[in-house]
Amino acid sequence: MDHRHRAIHGVRRRSLPGGLPAVSAVPEGLPSLGDRSSLRERVAVSLRAALVSGRMVPGVTYSVPALAEQFGVSATPVREAMLDLVNEGIVAAVPNKGYRVVELSDAELDQITQLRRLLEVPTVGGLAGSLSPSGVKRLRSLAREVRAAALNADVVAYVEADRELHLALLGEAGNPRLVDLVGRLRDQSRLYGLEQLAADGVLVESADEHLALIEALENGDRRAAERVMSHHLDHVRGIWAQRRESGA
Numbered sequence: 001m002d003h004r005h006r007a008i009h010g011v012r013r014r015s016l017p018g019g020l021p022a023v024s025a026v027p028e029g030l031p032s033l034g035d036r037s038s039l040r041e042r043v044a045v046s047l048r049a050a051l052v053s054g055r056m057v058p059g060v061t062y063s064v065p066a067l068a069e070q071f072g073v074s075a076t077p078v079r080e081a082m083l084d085l086v087n088e089g090i091v092a093a094v095p096n097k098g099y100r101v102v103e104l105s106d107a108e109l110d111q112i113t114q115l116r117r118l119l120e121v122p123t124v125g126g127l128a129g130s131l132s133p134s135g136v137k138r139l140r141s142l143a144r145e146v147r148a149a150a151l152n153a154d155v156v157a158y159v160e161a162d163r164e165l166h167l168a169l170l171g172e173a174g175n176p177r178l179v180d181l182v183g184r185l186r187d188q189s190r191l192y193g194l195e196q197l198a199a200d201g202v203l204v205e206s207a208d209e210h211l212a213l214i215e216a217l218e219n220g221d222r223r224a225a226e227r228v229m230s231h232h233l234d235h236v237r238g239i240w241a242q243r244r245e246s247g248a
Contacts, residue, residue: 043071044081049156051090053195056101063098089188104189112189113237117230119182120166123173124213124229129220135172136218142168143210150203155194158203165210197239206235 050056068075085091091099142165149157209232216224
């Protein structure tokens, strides 16, 4: 996992109203602002963790001053982090009030799934039989990280590792614009409030599909790779449906 995810676990936390995770006034183990990770980035990471775990939810407006107080920082890095999330399509600004979590409609989720299918299925299929041994090894290692996170019901690690794997896989095609576009689509449709589904083992089956996909690519079986990729995207869409049915 990259340094952003490790930062989530390298800070002291205290319980907040509504269950929102917070960073203490003097976080333990955080690098200085002169280091590679800025305070703005660390606030954004913690906010994403709160979204993924379901501690920040749609329908609630979160004000910058209140969040800054809970994090024990000034309003500036919180505001900057929120603007980053706005640009990613994760939250939306509420004029003179704060920010709210963006909840996509079923139609919007279907549209994103359709776009990802058009982009990812043929691209991944085209990689069949063309991956280098080192490429296969790297992708399989990432897939195992995703599966480990699913088995541990660590939804934050799962979402981040899953994103890294998918973009690394597409990166093998040598088209950075495609990687950027799919990354944006994924950010817009991040899976939120997954703790209960993770506890029920729903994410493990999705994680296992990655290993099946890599095996098909290694064997040069384009049809199998495209079939697994298509099914995987449908599975992710189904996870969204189960999340809503669970009331997360």
